[in-house]
Amino acid sequence: MNILVINCGSSSLKFQLINAETEQLIAKGLCERIGIEGSKISYTPAGGSKEEKETPMENHTDAIRMVIEALTNEKTGVVKSLEEIGAVGHRIVHGGEKFAEAAILNEEVLSAIAECNDLAPLHNPANLIGINACRKLMPDTPMVGVFDTAFHQTMPAKAYMYGLPYEYYEKYKVRRYGFHGTSHSYVSKRAAEVLGKNYEDLKIIVCHLGNGASVSAVKNGKCVDTSMGLTPLEGLIMGTRSGDIDPAIMEFIAHKENKTIEEVISVLNKKSGVLGLSGNLSSDFRDIEEGYHAGNEKAVLAMEAFAYRVAKYIGAYVAAMNGVDVICFTAGVGENGPLVRRMICDNYLGYLGINLDEEANNRRGEDISITTPDSRVIVMTVPTNEELAIARETYRLVR
Numbered sequence: 001m002n003i004l005v006i007n008c009g010s011s012s013l014k015f016q017l018i019n020a021e022t023e024q025l026i027a028k029g030l031c032e033r034i035g036i037e038g039s040k041i042s043y044t045p046a047g048g049s050k051e052e053k054e055t056p057m058e059n060h061t062d063a064i065r066m067v068i069e070a071l072t073n074e075k076t077g078v079v080k081s082l083e084e085i086g087a088v089g090h091r092i093v094h095g096g097e098k099f100a101e102a103a104i105l106n107e108e109v110l111s112a113i114a115e116c117n118d119l120a121p122l123h124n125p126a127n128l129i130g131i132n133a134c135r136k137l138m139p140d141t142p143m144v145g146v147f148d149t150a151f152h153q154t155m156p157a158k159a160y161m162y163g164l165p166y167e168y169y170e171k172y173k174v175r176r177y178g179f180h181g182t183s184h185s186y187v188s189k190r191a192a193e194v195l196g197k198n199y200e201d202l203k204i205i206v207c208h209l210g211n212g213a214s215v216s217a218v219k220n221g222k223c224v225d226t227s228m229g230l231t232p233l234e235g236l237i238m239g240t241r242s243g244d245i246d247p248a249i250m251e252f253i254a255h256k257e258n259k260t261i262e263e264v265i266s267v268l269n270k271k272s273g274v275l276g277l278s279g280n281l282s283s284d285f286r287d288i289e290e291g292y293h294a295g296n297e298k299a300v301l302a303m304e305a306f307a308y309r310v311a312k313y314i315g316a317y318v319a320a321m322n323g324v325d326v327i328c329f330t331a332g333v334g335e336n337g338p339l340v341r342r343m344i345c346d347n348y349l350g351y352l353g354i355n356l357d358e359e360a361n362n363r364r365g366e367d368i369s370i371t372t373p374d375s376r377v378i379v380m381t382v383p384t385n386e387e388l389a390i391a392r393e394t395y396r397l398v399r
């Protein structure tokens with residue numbers, strides 16, 4: 001069965017078509033600037049070359065129509081008709097406390113997702129728009145929602161509750177939810193598989209370090225803590241997000257800079273992190289790394305602060321699980337950044353008996369251990385594949 005995986009944002013839509021039995025990628029692409037002037041679609045069939053086409057897309061229904069056109073067209077299409085797409089898997093950012101697992105999208109599930117909208121006002125409404133557009137054009141195809149928050153629903157209350165008046169949880173469900181769950185789940189399982197060990201016997205820390213970044217603690221196959229919170233703003237220093245700060249800073253800055261809370265939050269989301277720390281050099285870690293090597297002081301600071309924060313979370317999660325067997329690095333920076341991994345492991349994790357294997361640490365894009373055989377804790381790079389994980393979940397539910 002071929003499964004179309006859709007990751008829909010407010011003005012963009014990423015898609016992949018995956019053969020669920022062989023797990024091979026058949027084609028992938030991206031619609032950008034939906035509803036904005038200059039919209040375009042890029043499309044790459046597996047083994048073929050990338051095509052880009054500027055074409056008006058007024059809304060997400062237009063975008064899905066373009067996706068279907070690209071997948072079925074006579075020249076570079078990969079399927080003859082929509083009938084060769086057995087199901088659609090949608091990435092959904094926030095499932096609140098309602099979804100600890102993926103779910104078949106029916107009316108009841110869709111209204112439960114809409115009820116989570118105020119927990120993720122930027123993301124969930126966009127996800128729903130994508131789902132509705134797909135349902136319109138593919139009314140007979142089963143659809144599944146896979147939630148970023150679901151994997152973290154196993155956290156105990158002591159980990160997900162904030163030190164706030166309890167009524168905020170009762171009234172508004174203010175608590176830690178965590179994100180990147182599909183990645184944390186995929187990577188931790190994959191690590192156990194590569195090591196030939198039983199997932200349920202391991203204590204694993206996953207560091208998902210991309211533009212957005214989070215760490216999770218997975219004990220005996222269940223997530224017990226994670227660094228993102230009610231929203232993806234909490235935790236690590238990220239590309240443009242601040243991560244943890246003293247909450248009182250918000251009022252302080254609001255007064256000093258004459259900003260509203262919304263404006264301060266926007267600074268914390270979009271102008272902070274390594275972008276802000278580096279004095280606006282870049283949010284892209286490749287640029288920060290270049291600045292680091294060139295001796296740019298703020299780039300050095302951004303890099304050191306980033307690595308230090310990751311190391312502190314690893315330390316916290318060793319305590320949370322009373323030990324650790326495997327630490328995994330994944331996502332853009334985690335998979336491709338030997339310098340960041342070295343800064344974290346060599347500077348702060350020696351007490352765990354971690355010995356990096358320099359040669360292995362310099363490799364990229366492989367599921368491998370990057371520690372020497374005598375290392376007491378195994379450190380690995382494990383490339384994430386959220387789309388494949390979504391396709392697997394979708395297949396499991398519709399089969």
Ligand code: ADP
Nearest residue numbers: 209210211212283284285286331332333336337
């Ligand atoms: P997201 O999905 O959150 O946008 P990614 O997982 O794609 O993020 O990660 C993007 C980040 O990965 C960028 O900051 C980018 O600089 C970094 N990255 C990608 N390739 C490399 C590389 N070769 N070396 C260092 N960082 C890299």
